[in-house]
Amino acid sequence: MTYLYLLATLLFVFGIKRLTSVKTCAQGNRLSEAGMLLAIVTTLLIYNGSISWWVVIAGLLVGGGIGAIIAKKTPTTQMPEMVAALNGFGGVASALVAMADLLQNTALKGEASLSMMGTVLAIATPATILIGMVTLTGSFVAFFKLGGKKIVHPLKGSARHYAHAALGLAAIGCSVWMVFTGSHVSMAIAVILLALIASALGVLLTLPIGGADMPVVVSLLNSYSGVAGAAAGFVINNPLLIVAGALVGTSGLILTQIMCKAMNRSLGNVLLGGIGDDTVAKDAKDYKSIKATTPEEVAMLLDGATSVVFVPGYGLAVAQAQHTIRELGELLIKRGVTVRYAIHPVAGRMPGHMNVLLAESDVPYDQLFEMDQINGDFKNTDVVIVVGANDVVNPAAREDTGPIAGMPILNVDEARTCVVIKRSLAPGYAGIRNPLFDLPNTLMVFLDAKEALEGMVKEVKELK
Amino acid sequence: MEQILAQLTFLVIFVFVIASLLGFELITKVPPTLHTPLMSGSNAISGITVVGAIMCALTLEGNPLGKTPGWFSNTLAFLAIVFATINVVGGYMVTDRMLGSFKKKGK
Known part of the structure; x- marks a missing residue:
């Protein structure tokens, strides 16, 4: 039965392959949809005995309904906002999977500490929560910025970088605490703190990026949501998630590269908020010989x-x-x-x-x-x-x-x-x-x- | 046991690296026309985490946490399923819609 996962993976690979040419793209998307359906059905069959059906069915119906409504109602002009929002949902889903799995794993194996459950799990669990939450809040900042709302970063200049670095260190600290602590209570606190810090980081890192650079950010967040999915795959030890997540992660990264090249800027320059940072040049409206016409x-x-x-x-x-x-x-x-x-x-x-x-x-x-x-x-x-x-x-x-x-x-x-x-x-x-x-x-x-x-x-x- | 775990670790990392390389190979040279559908299509694939979410939604008897905390972990799993399914269904439907408009005039 698990070999059906291999088939689903192949469908994703060929689906993406076909998405790269105008002639075959519609077919490519169909293949990828079939892969997803197969993956879900296979999971239901394999875990038939242990999953709570009403939770699963209710979840699929609610999520599917909301997704369908969003997809039907969004006009093409607002496509970027929508893709950003969907990215955020994917990211938070991965983070939640890591949390639920951590909860069950610690109880199931009777291990008090995450560090006892193997290096992969010890690294992947906090990483999934971190990347997933950054994807969530970053995507929603992008969503609002794409919608034309001006949101200004609370800090200026180098204070901003220090704040980000401090939050980053705090996130790593929480992750380490979460892995090595012996008690379930402090593990829970560490998870919640990590999720909060990651959310704040997502917001703060996306805020300084200029509106003109949003295409780059959307593709980068797309990449993050893939990486979060792959990390969740490490957590639950499922190669399908790892492969699909890695595919999305790299494809997002390549699109990001293409966008940066088109603007002749490095990714670092974009992320640090080089231009479009709510600053307007003094002479921006100095024109001498404008000729208006009808x-x-x-x-x-x-x-x-x-x-x-x-x-x-x-x-x-x-x-x-x-x-x-x-x-x-x-x-x-x-x-x-x-x-x-x-x-x-x-x-x-x-x-x-x-x-x-x-x-x-x-x-x-x-x-x-x-x-x-x-x-x-x-x-x-x-x-x-x-x-x-x-x-x-x-x-x-x-x-x-x-x-x-x-x-x-x-x-x-x-x-x-x-x-x-x-x-x-x-x-x-x-x-x-x-x-x-x-x-x-x-x-x-x-x-x-x-x-x-x-x-x-x-x-x-x-x-x- | 230790050895099996080490081998497993090696295998999953191996898979991840190969899949990343495959991703690079697949996506290079996409025509700009298809950037948006490609992005929303691959975005839908990242909803694959729904598989993990389903696996986490255990029955209360099967849930190692017992009754009360079991409810809590199932709430997490339920939310994960909802969010991942929004991502999957929304992503695929919107990609289909876009590609539909490409096909219309491609004839």
């Missing part, structure tokens, strides 16, 4: 264009304008214009966010271009329309110094005309001035993304 004028501009590139950013998601941009794109294609979408790797609030959003509104896949594919082509483009993006098109990144120096950007300033749809001149998450807005070939449309695009659709329809 959707009508943009429509006239589009009339004479033969190639147009859209650059979507988070503003598009906020305004729910993904359908309108597709409509405008289709109108232009009918008029014989080449229409493309340029997707910056960190556009939006999570990796690949824009792709999902545009896919949902039926933008054909072959119109989406990655940064490297399209960057050389901007100089042959008549009109670029930047919709709700800021930092990813900021030419200041090409300079040697400054908060975003060296970050790869979309070279929209090379196009003949660049139209920027943005509600105001407010800086993006990096909190700095965008020299693009001052360029002679840049026109600003100060409207909500949806309003502006709807206006353009209407005007383009009226063109003859």
Whole structure:
């Protein structure tokens, strides 16, 4: 029977493998779902005699119901928040498993001390609780930050690092106490303290990370939830959990690496909260020659264009304008214009966010271009329309110094005309001035993304 | 007994290391289009801890803690099952939804 776990593991492996290509991804997810179902059924069969069925069934029904409601109700624009929240749930579940197992194990084996139960258990139990709780609270901070809430870290400067280090040491202290103490009472106290300290750490470590870096944080937390699952696997001695957790842990880590590369920053730099730390440069709103325009004028501009590139950013998601941009794109294609979408790797609030959003509104896949594919082509483009993006098109990144120096950007300033749809001149998450807005070939449309695009659709329809 | 435990320790660590390497091999070279579904799909897999949660939900007779503390450990197990299942069901459903919109125009 336990060999069915091996089958479930293989289903996960092939599932993830297929998730990495557009053609096979839907099938990949099915395989992975089948693996999960098989894993749960196998567990129920193996532990048939010893588990309390009503606890299990009630738990599965309640959790399944809540999960289904969340999944059905969340709009695509809020996908990052949702993935963050789900991560948190996975993390806390692993921590709870470690606690329940510790409780039962100490009673079952009659051992007063965790140190007597083998090195693996002694290390894995506190590690699972620590990582699981950090994942929980970190994910919820990310959830709120992604939702646009500003939460400020209570400490500034180096006091912050000392506080984090102190908490980290306290967590290690609690873990050691928990392992070596001889009494069940102090073990319980140590577990509770460890859980509390880990929760505080999760909050404090995530708070200083800038809003612009949230894609990195979400993938990192994804990795943590996997590691917590693998650690729980060590606790209950189940290779299925270890393998599945390790797969998720490494895949999250790789996505994190990809995101960091896209911003030309090291992971350490992101985690320490390099930019976007609620600071706004003094000259952030110093602009000299802003040229504002209207959707009508943009429509006239589009009339004479033969190639147009859209650059979507988070503003598009906020305004729910993904359908309108597709409509405008289709109108232009009918008029014989080449229409493309340029997707910056960190556009939006999570990796690949824009792709999902545009896919949902039926933008054909072959119109989406990655940064490297399209960057050389901007100089042959008549009109670029930047919709709700800021930092990813900021030419200041090409300079040697400054908060975003060296970050790869979309070279929209090379196009003949660049139209920027943005509600105001407010800086993006990096909190700095965008020299693009001052360029002679840049026109600003100060409207909500949806309003502006709807206006353009209407005007383009009226063109003859 | 000591020797068996040592071998077991070696085996689980062995499995962990190999699985991590496998993870690295699998994920490198994902197209950016699929980053979000990949993330929510793998996120759902991390809910595998539901297996551990089920194993911890013992019957009161089978629970080594006896009646009263047994209730306590079962409450922990129940909560673990709930949270892990939210992760599993929510993660898979939302991934399906996203991939559905990819397929629609992939024809």
